[in-house]
Amino acid sequence: MHQLAGIYDAENNMIRIYCDGKMVAEKATGTTSGVTESSYNFTIGACPETNRGSQADFYDVRVYSKALTATELASQNTSSPAYGPDSKYVQLWLDFDNMAEGTLIGDINADGKVSSADLVQLEGYLLNKNKFTLEQYNAGDINGDGSTDAFDMVGLRKLVIENS
Ligand SMILES: [Ca+2]
Ligand SMILES: [Ca+2]
Numbered sequence: 001m002h003q004l005a006g007i008y009d010a011e012n013n014m015i016r017i018y019c020d021g022k023m024v025a026e027k028a029t030g031t032t033s034g035v036t037e038s039s040y041n042f043t044i045g046a047c048p049e050t051n052r053g054s055q056a057d058f059y060d061v062r063v064y065s066k067a068l069t070a071t072e073l074a075s076q077n078t079s080s081p082a083y084g085p086d087s088k089y090v091q092l093w094l095d096f097d098n099m100a101e102g103t104l105i106g107d108i109n110a111d112g113k114v115s116s117a118d119l120v121q122l123e124g125y126l127l128n129k130n131k132f133t134l135e136q137y138n139a140g141d142i143n144g145d146g147s148t149d150a151f152d153m154v155g156l157r158k159l160v161i162e163n164s
Contacts (some may be wrong), residue, residue: 009067063092
């Protein structure tokens with residue numbers, strides 16, 4: 001198991017890659033205007049642009065709003081991290097070990113596939129026409145930001161197209 005981290009240090013305009021606490025690459029952004037953004041949702045383990053997927057198993061995925069120092073990063077890989085899930089610096093904290101077995105993101109009606117039937121379910125939920133169980137709510141949180149809302153409708157449409 002490895003801890004892999006990409007850190008964007010906006011104060012010093014640097015991007016650094018760490019593996020298991022050691023910096024393995026460092027590069028200046030060459031600009032003071034920040035990094036550019038893509039039109040894709042945040043994705044781990046796959047590339048929406050090339051459709052390439054990863055063969056790796058992911059145990060934890062975390063996103064911080066702060067450029068962690070090497071010491072802080074090392075601490076995050078321990079059982080008592082400097083910044084826990086409730087920290088103001090934590091934007092995303094996913095622990096795949098603690099997720100319900102078999103939860104297929106986007107499979108709201110739990111029929112084992114992501115299809116337009118799930119879109120109908122999510123649409124109905126957003127229009128207050130139906131209520132979700134906790135499992136359905138979690139399956140509907142496509143972008144994994146902890147809430148199931150209109151933003152996930154966009155992601156689910158993409159998933160349905162990819163799976164059709
Ligand atoms: Ca389904
Ligand atoms: Ca969401």
